[in-house]
Amino acid sequence: MLIRLSGPLLRFMKYQKEHDIDEAKTVQGALRLLTDRYPNLKSVLYDTNGNVRATHRFFLNGTPLASCGMDSQVGSNDCLDILTPIAGG
Amino acid sequence: MIPSLNRGPLQSKLKVDTTLSPTVQHEQFNMLKGRMAAFVGSRVNPGALERDHQALTIPRDIMLESARVGILSASFPTHLGGAGLDPLTYGLFLEELGRVSEDFSFVMLASLFPAVSNTILETADASMIDRYIRPAVQGECFASFAYTEGADPFSFRTGCVKDRDEYVINGEKYYVMGGMLADIFMVYVRDQNNDLLPFIIERQDPGVDVIPLTNMSGLRAVGLAKLMLKSVRIPESRLVVSSDGLSHVQRFLNLRRISAMCGLVGRMHAILDDLTGNLNSTIRYGEPVSVMPNVQAVLGKMYVSIETSRSMLYRSLHRVHRNDFDPHWDPILAATKYWIVDQANQLMLNVYRLAGGKGYIHDQHYGRFQRDFAGLIPTVGAQDVLEVDLGVWASHDTEARTTETRIKENEPCLSGYRDRSCVL
Numbered sequence: 236m237l238i239r240l241s242g243p244l245l246r247f248m249k250y251q252k253e254h255d256i257d258e259a260k261t262v263q264g265a266l267r268l269l270t271d272r273y274p275n276l277k278s279v280l281y282d283t284n285g286n287v288r289a290t291h292r293f294f295l296n297g298t299p300l301a302s303c304g305m306d307s308q309v310g311s312n313d314c315l316d317i318l319t320p321i322a323g324g
Numbered sequence: 325m326i327p328s329l330n331r332g333p334l335q336s337k338l339k340v341d342t343t344l345s346p347t348v349q350h351e352q353f354n355m356l357k358g359r360m361a362a363f364v365g366s367r368v369n370p371g372a373l374e375r376d377h378q379a380l381t382i383p384r385d386i387m388l389e390s391a392r393v394g395i396l397s398a399s400f401p402t403h404l405g406g407a408g409l410d411p412l413t414y415g416l417f418l419e420e421l422g423r424v425s426e427d428f429s430f431v432m433l434a435s436l437f438p439a440v441s442n443t444i445l446e447t448a449d450a451s452m453i454d455r456y457i458r459p460a461v462q463g464e465c466f467a468s469f470a471y472t473e474g475a476d477p478f479s480f481r482t483g484c485v486k487d488r489d490e491y492v493i494n495g496e497k498y499y500v501m502g503g504m505l506a507d508i509f510m511v512y513v514r515d516q517n518n519d520l521l522p523f524i525i526e527r528q529d530p531g532v533d534v535i536p537l538t539n540m541s542g543l544r545a546v547g548l549a550k551l552m553l554k555s556v557r558i559p560e561s562r563l564v565v566s567s568d569g570l571s572h573v574q575r576f577l578n579l580r581r582i583s584a585m586c587g588l589v590g591r592m593h594a595i596l597d598d599l600t601g602n603l604n605s606t607i608r609y610g611e612p613v614s615v616m617p618n619v620q621a622v623l624g625k626m627y628v629s630i631e632t633s634r635s636m637l638y639r640s641l642h643r644v645h646r647n648d649f650d651p652h653w654d655p656i657l658a659a660t661k662y663w664i665v666d667q668a669n670q671l672m673l674n675v676y677r678l679a680g681g682k683g684y685i686h687d688q689h690y691g692r693f694q695r696d697f698a699g700l701i702p703t704v705g706a707q708d709v710l711e712v713d714l715g716v717w718a719s720h721d722t723e724a725r726t727t728e729t730r731i732k733e734n735e736p737c738l739s740g741y742r743d744r745s746c747v748l
Contacts, residue, residue, distance in 0.1 A: 241712075241716060242712065242713070242716075243476060243477075243478065246478070247478075278517065278518040278519065279478060279518075282519065282567045282568035282571075283517050283519050283567045283568075284567060286568075288568050288570060288571050289568065289571035289574075289575075289651075289652050290568075290570055290571040290574045290652050290653065292653065292717070294720040297720050298720075299720070316716075316720055318713065318716045318717060318720075320574070320653040320658070320713035320716075320717075321476075321477060321570065321574055322574065322577050322704065322705030322706065322709055322710070323471065323472045323477075323702070323705070323706065323709075324469060324471040324472045324499070324501075324573070324577060324703070324704060
């Protein structure tokens with residue numbers, strides 16, 4: 236599947252916007268493989284309890300995905316976009 | 325003495341709409357509104373211009389009294405001594421506060437301190453409620469939040485190290501609104517696991533230093549400060565949440581975008597009232613300039629700015645009131661902040677177009693509010709950042725443009741906060 240990121244996450248992924256993760260069976264699995272590839276991303280994407288941080292927004296093939304949708308099945312033609320809308324005070 | 329901003333023929337037409345929902349608490353709203361207007365007129369407005377000129381923080385006794393007349397306590401639950409206004413009614417209350425208050429710094433602080441305290445209240449245990457929240461309701465504990473460091477949150481240098489049952493905190497936080505008045509700070513600190521943790525730090529804690537920042541363009545009475553933390557030892561019990569402070573602060577900012585906008589819409593309203601009063605009394609070629617078509621066209625634009633801002637604000641307030649919104653980043657709330665701030669700044673340029681030299685030279689409050697409103701461009705989510713995030717959102721969320729079912733009412737896994745009642 237294709238994972239696309241933008242904004243604040245890019246610096247943890249060598250500023251590469253698109254990533255092919257072909258081995259993944261689920262969204263969660265794809266994210267795990269992505270963080271294996273970019274270890275610095277792990278603490279940004281997940282909290283210390285191993286849960287995806289609530290501030291990230293996911294779109295699977297353009298449709299918003301709630302955090303309970305992390306087990307959604309994915310295949311090689313799917314696309315996951317990650318939006319991290321963080322702001323300053 | 326500054327000229328009154330609450331006059332003019334449009335005053336009767338532009339009103340806070342309390343008929344929006346049957347849940348609006350009319351009786352309480354009207355009672356509080358009357359007390360608030362009397363207090364603001366006698367205690368807040370008289371010193372507003374001088375405070376702006378000299379960058380003087382609003383006096384503590386004014387904030388304390390504002391709690392006693394119910395302004396600061398309006399949103400707190402009744403069992404803690406607050407008025408318990410629901411989010412919609414409270415939003416309308418803040419809008420009215422913005423309309424009557426000629427010190428916009430006061431409006432910002434009057435909504436900020438309760439917003440921080442209510443955020444702490446969500447996860448507070450009994451001892452924290454007794455120590456911080458009950459005094460906050462009484463105006464005896466002002467809570468500000470300290471987050472920004474002039475860097476992205478992944479590059480924050482303020483950090484903590486755990487030492488038995490305490491944390492030792494070192495670092496600096498910039499641009500703490502209300503910092504000069506705050507008794508406690510909700511401070512976001514990076515830990516050794518690269519997680520962000522929110523702590524309550526008391527002003528009196530050893531190692532805490534609050535430095536005033538007075539070289540500001542606008543909002544010069546908010547008591548902006550820099551918070552210096554040198555080996556500050558904080559017990560674990562003062563952690564607001566035990567992990568993922570990044571999401572915690574985004575959740576706070578999400579709601580803060582709306583509570584900060586309520587007063588702004590009210591102030592825009594008051595400025596248009598004032599301007600029309602001035603234009604009615606300015607005679608050119610034998611008639612008031614307010615009857616000239618070019619002037620009326622600009623007034624029409626300003627009216628549209630205010631009413632569209634108000635419409636977006638009320639839509640957002642309804643979403644919060646129904647607890648039907650994304651608690652960490654809601655696109656409608658973000659768009660509302662973006663729109664209202666943009667309109668407010670445009671409105672001030674149009675004020676100058678119509679008020680001419682008189683507005684620029686004599687009516688100093690126009691310039692003051694223009695500077696105040698500019699201060700909201702980078703606040704609670706900079707306009708440019710919101711634009712980008714909303715653009716990404718819009719490019720994906722095609723479903724949301726036709727229906728509001730994006731945040732499903734019965735989707736408990738969306739967030740751990742979904743079952744909490746929301747307070748602005």
